[in-house]
Amino acid sequence: MQRMRHIVSLLETPAAILGVDGRVLSANKALADFFGLPKGCVDDRPIADYVPTKHVTVPLTATEAAPQIIILQGHSGRIAASVKPMADIDGAQVFLCQRQVETDWVDPRLQFFLEHLDQGVWEYDTIRGSFEVSETWRQMRGLAPDAPLNSQLDVWLEDIHPEDRGTLKEVFGNQTRGETDAISVQYRHRDAEGNWVWIWCRGQVMEHDKDGKPLRIVGSDIDITDIKNSEDTFNDVNNKLQLAVGVSGMGTFDFDSRTALVHWDDRMMEIYGVTDGQNIRDDNLWETYLHPDDREEVVRYATECQSKGVDFLRDYRIVRPDGSVRTVRSIARYIKLPHNHSRMVGVNIDVTEDYMKAQLLEAARSDLEYESKHDALTGLANRRLLDETVDYYLGTGHQNTRFGVLHLDLDHFKQINDTMGHAAGDAVLVHVARGLRKVFENGELICRVGGDEFLVFFSEAPSHSELARIAENVLQIAREPFEFEGQLCVFGISIGIAVSQGLPIKRSELFVQADVALYAAKDAGRHGYQFYSQKIGRRSQQRLTQRQDLIDGIAQGQITCFFQPQFDARTLALSGAEALVRWDCPNRGILAPADFMPAAEDAGLTSKIDAAVFEKVCALQDEWDSGGVAFPTISVNLSKQRLSERAFREILLKRLSGHHKLSFELLESAFLDQVDGEALRNIQSIRDLGMGIELDDFGSGRSSIVALQNIKPDKIKIDRSLTFPIVDRPAQLLILQALSKVARLEGAQIVVEGVETERHLATIKNVDCDQLQGYALGYPMSQHDFAALLKTQAVPALSKL
Numbered sequence: 001m002q003r004m005r006h007i008v009s010l011l012e013t014p015a016a017i018l019g020v021d022g023r024v025l026s027a028n029k030a031l032a033d034f035f036g037l038p039k040g041c042v043d044d045r046p047i048a049d050y051v052p053t054k055h056v057t058v059p060l061t062a063t064e065a066a067p068q069i070i071i072l073q074g075h076s077g078r079i080a081a082s083v084k085p086m087a088d089i090d091g092a093q094v095f096l097c098q099r100q101v102e103t104d105w106v107d108p109r110l111q112f113f114l115e116h117l118d119q120g121v122w123e124y125d126t127i128r129g130s131f132e133v134s135e136t137w138r139q140m141r142g143l144a145p146d147a148p149l150n151s152q153l154d155v156w157l158e159d160i161h162p163e164d165r166g167t168l169k170e171v172f173g174n175q176t177r178g179e180t181d182a183i184s185v186q187y188r189h190r191d192a193e194g195n196w197v198w199i200w201c202r203g204q205v206m207e208h209d210k211d212g213k214p215l216r217i218v219g220s221d222i223d224i225t226d227i228k229n230s231e232d233t234f235n236d237v238n239n240k241l242q243l244a245v246g247v248s249g250m251g252t253f254d255f256d257s258r259t260a261l262v263h264w265d266d267r268m269m270e271i272y273g274v275t276d277g278q279n280i281r282d283d284n285l286w287e288t289y290l291h292p293d294d295r296e297e298v299v300r301y302a303t304e305c306q307s308k309g310v311d312f313l314r315d316y317r318i319v320r321p322d323g324s325v326r327t328v329r330s331i332a333r334y335i336k337l338p339h340n341h342s343r344m345v346g347v348n349i350d351v352t353e354d355y356m357k358a359q360l361l362e363a364a365r366s367d368l369e370y371e372s373k374h375d376a377l378t379g380l381a382n383r384r385l386l387d388e389t390v391d392y393y394l395g396t397g398h399q400n401t402r403f404g405v406l407h408l409d410l411d412h413f414k415q416i417n418d419t420m421g422h423a424a425g426d427a428v429l430v431h432v433a434r435g436l437r438k439v440f441e442n443g444e445l446i447c448r449v450g451g452d453e454f455l456v457f458f459s460e461a462p463s464h465s466e467l468a469r470i471a472e473n474v475l476q477i478a479r480e481p482f483e484f485e486g487q488l489c490v491f492g493i494s495i496g497i498a499v500s501q502g503l504p505i506k507r508s509e510l511f512v513q514a515d516v517a518l519y520a521a522k523d524a525g526r527h528g529y530q531f532y533s534q535k536i537g538r539r540s541q542q543r544l545t546q547r548q549d550l551i552d553g554i555a556q557g558q559i560t561c562f563f564q565p566q567f568d569a570r571t572l573a574l575s576g577a578e579a580l581v582r583w584d585c586p587n588r589g590i591l592a593p594a595d596f597m598p599a600a601e602d603a604g605l606t607s608k609i610d611a612a613v614f615e616k617v618c619a620l621q622d623e624w625d626s627g628g629v630a631f632p633t634i635s636v637n638l639s640k641q642r643l644s645e646r647a648f649r650e651i652l653l654k655r656l657s658g659h660h661k662l663s664f665e666l667l668e669s670a671f672l673d674q675v676d677g678e679a680l681r682n683i684q685s686i687r688d689l690g691m692g693i694e695l696d697d698f699g700s701g702r703s704s705i706v707a708l709q710n711i712k713p714d715k716i717k718i719d720r721s722l723t724f725p726i727v728d729r730p731a732q733l734l735i736l737q738a739l740s741k742v743a744r745l746e747g748a749q750i751v752v753e754g755v756e757t758e759r760h761l762a763t764i765k766n767v768d769c770d771q772l773q774g775y776a777l778g779y780p781m782s783q784h785d786f787a788a789l790l791k792t793q794a795v796p797a798l799s800k801l
Contacts, residue, residue, distance in 0.1 A: 002206060003121070004086070004094060006218050010202045015098035018083065020059040022047050025094060036075035047097060060095050069100060120221040126176055126214055140199065140223045142192035161188035161196060178213045181205040186224065198228040255283055255344040262286070271328065271350050273320030291317035291325060309334050312346065327352045375448040377426055378433035386447045386457060393459045403500045404461025407514035408474065410452040411492030411526040424484040428491060435477035439470065461499050464531065471495050471529040478527065492527030494518055516540040547603050549585065550596055554605065558584045559612035563634070563786040565778040566751060566771045574793055575771055576632045579617050580780050581609055607642040617662065618655055620783055625659040629790050635694055638664040644678050649685040656689055663692030663715065683711065699739045708746050716743045720754025720774070727759045733766060740768045
């Protein structure tokens, strides 16, 4: 019985050992204090004396699985107690009566002990040095029932964690020396498998000798490994949680359903703008802070979570006492407790800034999405939006669907950019876009798909007659005068129209047809419109075939040249020649520039053709020089595209030798009003190599005085359109004389083109010039005929009217 008394004394909650008849065999101090009696006054009395309802089943028959619950009346109130059988330690059937504690309010280690009583009991005899243990004690350490025990302290300490050995040696030493009777210590013990097991050990000296030295010590061990691990995890999580709460600025709350009160921490009150300092609040007060537009839904959701016993997670707006509106994210965990009791524990986070950032990000995303599908200059749809829209309608259309496309291109737009600058060109594009919006007001998709190209897509195209009327309205945009910084911008619009009836149809097919019709409109004279037809399609196919043939012809060396001689204006001696490009086509014979250069310009092949002519002339000069044939300077055309190539200087350095005599005619010379840096460097390289620079088409309107001043060419060529009328319009002579004087002021020599007859030649004698070129003096001739002319140096026989 002494051992049972010791076990009860180890319990920290009110407890007693009862006999089968319900009599108190031994009560601990906690129970005596609860009854307000000295400890010895409780023993040997029926437990029923302390039960106000007087219903205690005797003899006691409670089991471990179904303990008996009784109510005990003390001087400070009532407590519930459980009665369940206790291990038969001294051969007598006894029961443990102890306070019934709600598990959510009890220390987890004590609760584990109270529910399971998995105690390992031990007894140590200090005289004999014997150490006796229970089966549970062995099980805690993974020892077999017959495994030997280490009763010597120093040997036993070898299985104790090194960090705990010093403490245990001191604690047990104090007890065995009689310095203390009771001990309570926690330590780690290595079990049979080598794992560390946490033990909570409590011991009591039960007998002393006459000198007060301990003779017998009884104790109990409890395996608290899981509890320790849980504590470590809990402490780690709790520390991290406290840090996170502090850093994040979260406010915490705890709602108790039994009291209908909620605890708000200081940060919670700060979020809601509450300054009264009252952390304990009526839960209904929370509703008054909810935004009126959110209140009904949030309250309904909170009630539903409470009734269903589920967690709460919701963002909502609150209105603080100062009238400011904030957005709060509330997260709460539902905790179910005994007796229909529950709590909601959670946090509130002020996410107003996050919502504002999200709104800004959404607005930015929306702007980016818009910008990715619209042209930055005009605000019209771009190619991406066009493709998405067309794909959508093609995917949702049916057999009777009638799609339509208008492909627009601005005529003479390049001249506006070249002569007036890109700002003027941009202004024209914006002007056209504005006009298109006025013409198309029925939801048609208007797109800018290129530099000066626009496209209109009809998901339901009107009739041909209506499309023709619409096209006329579009043409009217270009007919209305438009000025930029006081200068009139003159341009036209060419339109290709394609209509598709029914499915299936490929997106590219409809666009190609509109593009083909656009080229037909340009071929027809520009500033007009054309509907796609099979005839136009065949013509386009021929153009594509010619383009491919031209590409192949350049690669196969079919580009050659003819030479038109130039003669001294005073002596009519041969003084130069212009190399004129020709295409020696196997299927069509020798073709003049008018037959293939438009296709070459569309295909971007002018630079390759320039290179072919340049190489042909250099090769002929090599041949003439080797054969001892004297030859004059030969002028070759140089397009803007080739003049702006970075590699052009290296090409000249690699190819030209001392015997070469070349002069480069700058075509499209209007662009030289605003020549780019690369072109200027290449012009200087030509001069550095001793080659000449000529300005073609001077005076025709395609060249300017500014270009003359910027480039300072070695020669200018007066265009034949100014020379040819001179025989019938005497005043034209004054124009030629004036142009000559301007050129002389800049130090340039003068070549007069278009000398077609003897009358032209006679009149030109009144113009200050250096060279003459025209049919009256010599037609373009093949390289063989020109080589023969070089050898004879014959003076030309003049043609008659």
